[in-house]
Amino acid sequence: MLVDRIIDTGLRQIGKPYRFNAAPFQTNFFDCSSFIQYIFGVHGIRLPRNSRQQFQVGRPVPFQKIRKGDLLFFTTKNRRYRFGTERIGHVALYIGNGKILHTFLKGKKVQISSLNRYWKGVFLGAKRLIF
Numbered sequence: 001m002l003v004d005r006i007i008d009t010g011l012r013q014i015g016k017p018y019r020f021n022a023a024p025f026q027t028n029f030f031d032c033s034s035f036i037q038y039i040f041g042v043h044g045i046r047l048p049r050n051s052r053q054q055f056q057v058g059r060p061v062p063f064q065k066i067r068k069g070d071l072l073f074f075t076t077k078n079r080r081y082r083f084g085t086e087r088i089g090h091v092a093l094y095i096g097n098g099k100i101l102h103t104f105l106k107g108k109k110v111q112i113s114s115l116n117r118y119w120k121g122v123f124l125g126a127k128r129l130i131f
Helices: 002-011 032-041 117-121
Strands: 059-061 071-075 088-096 099-103 110-114 123-128
Touching: 002 032, 002 088, 002 099, 032 088, 032 099, 117 123
Parallel strands: none
Antiparallel strands: 059 123, 071 088, 071 123, 088 099, 099 110
16 A cells, blocks of 8 residues: 555654755655655655645544544644644654654654654644545
């Protein structure tokens, strides 16, 4: 399945360093949105460069119905008081079983995290790109 191939591509990047505003389509380091753009792009799904633009793509999905391959969008400390899509500061890939695959400043590398109370508290929305 396409979803599994996208996840596998992302899993092969685990441990790669985080770098804010990373250049697209290279694999030396990533920020959250360049990582998502890369792993989908390898499989022919073109996405915009940043998380706010990526939020404009796909079909909205309620949190209770997320499934493997959905993009999850979150706010951050610096964006939580903004409005609309300007609140979005992070994107991750849901890989099932309450886990997300992503890279971010705090973790400083591509990694798997639990979709725990913290992430649920800053969750803004989900989008489905693969139907």
